[in-house]
Amino acid sequence: MSHPSSRIADLHAHVGTTVTVRGWVTHVRSSGKVAFVVMRDGSGILQCVLVKSQVPAEAWERFGTLTTETSVAISGEVRAEARAPGGHELGVTELEVIGTSPLDYPIQPKEHGVDFLLDNRHLWLRSPRQAAIMRIRHELEQAVHDFFYARDFTRCDTPILTGAIGERAGLFATEYFDEGMAYLAQTGQLYGEALAAALGRIYTFGPTFRAEKSKTRRHLTEFWMIEPEMAWYDSQDNMKLQQEFVQYLVGRVLERKAEELKLLERDTTMLEKVTGDFIRLDYSDAVKLINSKGSTTEWGDDLGAEDEALIVADYDRPVFVMNYPKQAKAFYMKENPADTRTVLCDDLLAPEGYGEIIGGSQREDDYDRLLGRIKEEGLPVDQYGWYLDLRKYGTFTHSGFGLGLERTIGWICGLHHIREVIAFPRLMHRLRP
RNA sequence: UGGGGUGUAGCUCAAUGGCAGAGCGCUCGACUGUUAAUCGAGUGGUUGAAGGUUCGAGUCCUUCCGCCCCAGCCA
Numbered sequence: 001m002s003h004p005s006s007r008i009a010d011l012h013a014h015v016g017t018t019v020t021v022r023g024w025v026t027h028v029r030s031s032g033k034v035a036f037v038v039m040r041d042g043s044g045i046l047q048c049v050l051v052k053s054q055v056p057a058e059a060w061e062r063f064g065t066l067t068t069e070t071s072v073a074i075s076g077e078v079r080a081e082a083r084a085p086g087g088h089e090l091g092v093t094e095l096e097v098i099g100t101s102p103l104d105y106p107i108q109p110k111e112h113g114v115d116f117l118l119d120n121r122h123l124w125l126r127s128p129r130q131a132a133i134m135r136i137r138h139e140l141e142q143a144v145h146d147f148f149y150a151r152d153f154t155r156c157d158t159p160i161l162t163g164a165i166g167e168r169a170g171l172f173a174t175e176y177f178d179e180g181m182a183y184l185a186q187t188g189q190l191y192g193e194a195l196a197a198a199l200g201r202i203y204t205f206g207p208t209f210r211a212e213k214s215k216t217r218r219h220l221t222e223f224w225m226i227e228p229e230m231a232w233y234d235s236q237d238n239m240k241l242q243q244e245f246v247q248y249l250v251g252r253v254l255e256r257k258a259e260e261l262k263l264l265e266r267d268t269t270m271l272e273k274v275t276g277d278f279i280r281l282d283y284s285d286a287v288k289l290i291n292s293k294g295s296t297t298e299w300g301d302d303l304g305a306e307d308e309a310l311i312v313a314d315y316d317r318p319v320f321v322m323n324y325p326k327q328a329k330a331f332y333m334k335e336n337p338a339d340t341r342t343v344l345c346d347d348l349l350a351p352e353g354y355g356e357i358i359g360g361s362q363r364e365d366d367y368d369r370l371l372g373r374i375k376e377e378g379l380p381v382d383q384y385g386w387y388l389d390l391r392k393y394g395t396f397t398h399s400g401f402g403l404g405l406e407r408t409i410g411w412i413c414g415l416h417h418i419r420e421v422i423a424f425p426r427l428m429h430r431l432r433p
Numbered sequence: 434u435g436g437g438g439u440g441u442a443g444c445u446c447a448a449u450g451g452c453a454g455a456g457c458g459c460u461c462g463a464c465u466g467u468u469a470a471u472c473g474a475g476u477g478g479u480u481g482a483a484g485g486u487u488c489g490a491g492u493c494c495u496u497c498c499g500c501c502c503c504a505g506c507c508a
Contacts, residue, residue: 031471032464051465083466103459104443109469110457111445115500170506186507212506213434225508305504347508356508404508429500 003075008044011078011088020075021046021090022098024126027109028066035063037092038085039072040126047084048074050092059095069101069126114417121424122433132260133420136253137409143252144205144226147245153201153228158188160207163383170211172221184209189400190332190387192229193363196398197390203228213428216305217417218355220406222426229400235334235344235362238399239320242348242358243278245403246318250274253412266414270316270351279319283342286311286321302328303347305355312349318357319349331373332387333361346401354411360401367391 006019023041030036033052038045052060066072076090083089106120107127117124124130148155161174161182176182188204195202208225228241250271253261261268281289287299290310297307303321312319323342326335333343345361364370370391374384410418419425424433 027469029467029470030464031467034465034467036467036470038468047468049466053465081466083468085468106443108444108458113445113501116444208508210507214506215501216503216505219507223508302506359508402508407508 006078008039008041008046008086010043011046011086011090014078015080015088016078018075018077018093019090020073020094021048022073023071025066025068025070025072025101027068028063030063035060037063037066037072037074037095039074040128042131044086045128046086046088046090047081048076048090048092050095055092055095059092062095062097065097065100067101067103068105069123071098071101072096073098114419118419118425118430119433125423128263130420132263133409133413133415134423136257136260136413137405137421139253139257140249140405140409140412141205143249144203146252147248148203148228151201153203154195154199156192156195156199156202156204157206158185158191158195158204160185160209170213172209172211186210187225187402188227189229189402192227192400193390193398194386196229196231196400197394197396200232201228201230215428217419218407218410220418220422220425220427223418223422224405225402226405227400227402229398231396231398233362233399234397235322235346235399238360238362238401239280239322239346242320242346242360242401242403243318246278246348246358246408247274249408250412261413264413264415266412271412273316274318276317278317278348279315281311281319281321283321283324289314300325300327308349308355309353312351312353316351318351320346321349322346329361331377331379332363332370334364335369344399350407350411352411352414354407356404357407357411358401358403360399362397362399365391365395365397367395 003018003020006014006021008021008023011019021039021041023039023046025037026040026045027038028036035050037048037050039048050060050063073096074090074092075094076092078088078090080087081089105123107117107123125134145155161176162185163182171186172184173181174184186208188206192202192204204227206224207222209222211221212219230238230241233241254268254271284299286303287297290297290307293310295307295310297303302324311321322345323336323339324345325341326343329343329345333345336342336344343361347356348358349355350357364373367388371381371388374381406418406421409421413421415421419427
């Protein structure tokens, strides 16, 4: 075709001229002598109008063959039209079929079960709601980079294949030449600490793997995590950065993805309150609070999902829970000088019941205490030689945290389950598509 | 791994132990401004699998399988 082509989003610049738009048919309607084709090109949706008496006979006949998801090139005059979604429509003069689509396209404009939709995830992504989630995800990922770039952090990539090191939760194992088993990384943090000693302030952004048999709306076996690590930051500096970070992420989505949030029917009143200071609760006070609400959790226990919900219920903003008992947390967290039963750490609980989105801590920088903790936990000391070296050769105060990308998106989008938040979720019972 | 559910048409779901159904989709027809168009007609089944009870099982029992939700683990 000889007409200039345009994306749907750019049509406003072509009103009154004839252009060609390429995309996929989402919907076909006919009223005898007037027909409507609604199409999608990834940038927007467009209604195209065919009037039988005004198009070539073969174009009218071709209209009759259009099915959902047929790929097409449609040419016509762009005009402003209040009745059309998006405010513009195309008065069709030519209609070319690029690729046909059989009648059994599985996704209908109606309610489907989640299992069916996930089986058809490769096609489900074409629906507007899923596309909106992907766009918000992209905005958040870009916002992460912008936030740290503006603060002169260096982005570092840490290995995905590792020897046994890191946290103790379930590991995916694979054979690694003559070196025995390799494990898919469940955190880049320990490597991040080494890089912080070299570069000062760093962050990682990469996939994380947990082989835990978790079947809840908050868990994936493969997810993406952002892990900053800062030299010369103590626990207070760490929490201040976390608050600024989360405020920035929420603000970016509110500012630039309002249309997508609206499409998701997200009530944003709670998100708008994230601008204020977050609530800070000491672990011991948190336990008193939940006990007063009927929880039987005792001092020393980790907080369960129900406990988190009880804590968050009183507040309209994210809540830091700080300084957990040593036995409830990982070996690398620094002992709290003010109460040596506890460590200098914080979990950030999202409002509205979305649970923990950040886990952070100041790291143990004393060689002997760290070695003692490694032994207490029964971890193989020889595997941690390089990690101990970071304390042997010029130890330094440092802190960091991990933010779960999918949980954060799920909260901001107001979704029930984080499986919708990643293009191809990996769950305990789902490895494909 | 524990507790609670669930499995029927391509999809979403009905059916007191008594003829397996509806809506959507799809097909055909009507309609010159539709918005998940509307209206009429048509199409659709190894009721997850195996065994058992019964005159008779989608329904009750046993075993197995799949999935969902909650919990634990965590982000």
